[in-house]
Amino acid sequence: MSEAMIRVRDVHKSYVRGRQQVEVLHGLTLDIPNGDFVALMGPSGSGKTTLLNLVGGLDRPTSGQIEVAGVRIDQLGSGQLARWRARNVGFVFQFYNLMPVLTAERNVELPLLLTGLSAAQRRKSVAVALEVVGLTDRARHKPKELSGGQEQRVAIARALVSDPTVLICDEPTGDLDRRTADEILGLLQVLNREHGKTIVMVTHDPKAAEFARRTLHLEKGQLLEQAA
């Protein structure tokens, strides 16, 4: 494994709950190479979302190092982290998290507002992203007028549009039926295989995990054996 895209070294993460401190991740170490598609599985409360948030730069570890694309993100301040996220990570959430008042194309455009792109350039990128997820004809629809699968496609287009290196997906199919879930997973697979995106995806669904290149199991804040 030449260059790891994501390098997690001895990461501890604890939360303060009430008066006591609860450690969720106990010295976790993990390498994810460039172009990998990792499914992260494990029982509820095992710390999957916590790990994902750390890798995606939404939160910082209590101790340990996290390097993504050569940047020690555990050392960034919150403002720097926000800018780093805007350039390097695309997020896909279980409940899509689209802005209900915006059309699909406006939702997809949001991350581009953080760049210096002109309106024309933004329009072009949005069109490309919507085409990748196959929703060109729904560009002017609001989330309410879309199916769950379509909403998630819009969310994926939003995650893609600024061409980030890493996609972070927390149970992206958790709210979808089997067929729609398979479509979304197939889409993620295409993004990984054809567009070279490194994807880390949390899922409870073994069938979903089959779409990934490999599956990691997290239990009580520690990784189990790595399946090929």
Place this chain on the structure above:
Amino acid sequence: MLKQTIAMTALGLRSVPERWGPSLVIIVGLAGVVAVFTALLAMAEGFRSTLESAGRADVALVLRGGSSAELNSGLSRDQGEIIKQAPGVLTGPDGRPLASAEMIVIAELFKTGEQTGSNITVRGVEPAAFALRPQLRIVEGRGFQPGLRELIVGKGITGQFQGVAIGETLRMRGSDWTVVGSFQSGDAYESELWTDVEVAQTTFNRRGYSSVRLALDGAAGLQTVTDGLAADPRVNVDVETEQQYYSGQTRQFRATIGILAGVVTAIMALGATFAALNTMYAAVGARTREIATLRALGFGGTPVVLSVMIESLLLALAGGVVGAVLAFVLFNNMAVSTLGSNFTQVVFRFAVTPELVQRGLVIALAIGMVGGLLPAVRAARLPVTAALRAA
């Protein structure tokens, strides 16, 4: 940063229709504050401009020494003559000093449809009184005839009181008077009844005057008159310009209204501030997931603060404008009569001036600012991961 703020503000504003209830609280609350504030000060302003415009700077008002108001003052007939002859007074076309010795009495008049009476000033004047008040015009009927029990009625009284229409006979203090005209002057005289001073003296059985008005000869006139009369042992008088007199008469009332407006506005503003806080906390709460998602995408904390503040300010401004319009529509030019400091009715109109509207809007914006700040900071401080989880 600007783009982020605009995008976030637009998102917030576009979701306002989904939170009309709480948003209306801000608008209605601030409309109330601004309307009340503007109305109270419009009243003070109307009162001030009515009474102050009555006063001329080139006319001296002479009262008995120590009497702060015309009603408390009394001068004998002889003193009246001496005062008119003071140095520094302009000479009229008839070769006599341009001066009017006047007498006022209070009469009880009844408002249309009311049983309780109101005190109205009846002013007996000399012919020069009209030259001393060029702003006064007979607008209906004619002037009174000297020597007859005839009255002219100020516009502020016509229409509000019984028995003051032209041709009607008005009974005052046991005597009957004929109303022959009405006049307009745009100031406090409009709330008076005027007649010939000699007739008033005989009818009401008074021998002296209340005051003497003198046309001043130039800028130094006031000083000359003051010095001249001070040197005369036969009279003991206070001399000031008519303008100074009226401004002094209203000072107390204006101060009272100013304090009242301040206190009422402060109390209402406090309530409105809490309402605004409440609304904006609710707004931020309803948008927790939205804001957290934007933060996850890389939007900064400052645009969050700014967008919440802008939303709060815009709602406050909307409320302020509604309040100002309300105050204007309901109160501007509304005629009211109130007790002047000399216990006579003064009719004046609310004046909703641009300055008042501006002050009201500034208050509204200040409240919007305070109401938006804390919720805005809370929205920006909320940890993204916790907010995403909560959703």
